[in-house]
Amino acid sequence: MIDGYLRRLGIAGRPEATYETLLDLHRRHLDTLPYDNLSIMLAAIGAAEAPDPVDPAVTLERVAGGGNAGYCFHHNGLVALVLEELGFEVVRRPGQLIETTGPSGELDHLALEVRGLPTAENPGGRWWPDLGFGDAFREPLPLVDGHHRQNGFVYRLVRVGEQGWTFHHDPAGSFHGNLIRGEVGLDEVATRHPQLSTPPGDYTTKLVVQRRDATGADTVRSIRHTRIGEGASSRELRDFAEWTAALEGLGLSLEGVEEAALRELHQRQSADYDEWLLTR
Known part of the structure; x- marks a missing residue:
């Protein structure tokens, strides 16, 4: 199914695990697969039995067959699976949505960290690809403190301890930011999914x-x-x-x-x- 996903993105064969591949896949994924909660909304009005599950293998099969991806748990779960199969080192991290009152305190976002890809811009080689924000960054962000500009938008990363960071979205974006800290397993994502995707869930x-x-x-x-x-x-x-x-x-x-x-x-x-x- 990974090959079907890559073909849908217009990628022939399996590329090497390089920064250039990560950048290309990130852009192509955004061009091809929108963020959406259609299956959730159809289930909420009784037009579908249940929202699409967040099992990455199920999402991969659906997307490879021409279907929609879903929201952040779907997009980043799928991409993590693909990146690992291609040989990238991937860490799954939990995110908390930041509103005017501060972090939500809940698992609201599945974030990814990719390691081992040093560049002149980012000698530490740690990157944050994210396909599940909908209207945020176009290219993976280097996990480096400071402001990062992309195509007229400005994002800010602030380090939190050794492994965490706070993301501040561009003021034109649809949310304030996200607190990323620790690691998360797929079982925790699967447990949280029904709380978000069934009434009165946020989505x-x-x-x-x-x-x-x-x-x-x-x-x-x-x-x-x-x-x-x-x-x-x-x-x-x-x-x-x-x-x-x-x-x-x-x-x-x-x-x-x-x-x-x-x-x-x-x-x-x-x-x-x-x-x-x-x-x-």
């Missing part, structure tokens, strides 16, 4: 589809499509056909999803969006 109220490209990032949240970076814009997607076209335009596959389920989801999201407008 069960609004449809979110995001894709980071070379110059910016697009997000469809509920029925609003926004872009940050080059060509920044914002628009409402009240027309069903326009909404589905926007989702597919970000690379989301709607194959196998009944139109009636999508229409119901759009109607519910539209109603929730109007309620939100009244409380602004």
Whole structure:
């Protein structure tokens, strides 16, 4: 299935475990597979039996067959599996979402550290590839204290102890940042997944589809499509056909999803969006 994933990204054969490979895979993955919680939202309205599981092998099989990836647990779980198979040294780390009041204190994010790839920019050879943030960095960040600029966006890393760090997102991004500290096992990720993906979990109220490209990032949240970076814009997607076209335009596959389920989801999201407008 790893070969099927690589073919979907347009990579022929199995490349060597080098920084250049990591960079290329990171960019291609972002171009090909958006962040999404579609399976979660379909399950929440009763249009699917359950959200997609976070078993990396299951995600790999789904993606290799042309399906969607999912949210951070899916994306980074899949990529960790692929990188290890290609010979990279990978460490899985737990992340906590940072809001205005501070870290959440919960396992909200699966982060990856890749070691052993020194460059002139990063002689320590430790990198943070992340395909599960939706609208964050385009290329792996060197695990080096300071500000890191990419295509008009500015990110900041602050070291926390020997193995941890705090990530501060660009102010235009969709969240404040993330605290990464310690290591995490796949069993902990699997245990946390139902809490996030079934009501009243954090990912069960609004449809979110995001894709980071070379110059910016697009997000469809509920029925609003926004872009940050080059060509920044914002628009409402009240027309069903326009909404589905926007989702597919970000690379989301709607194959196998009944139109009636999508229409119901759009109607519910539209109603929730109007309620939100009244409380602004």
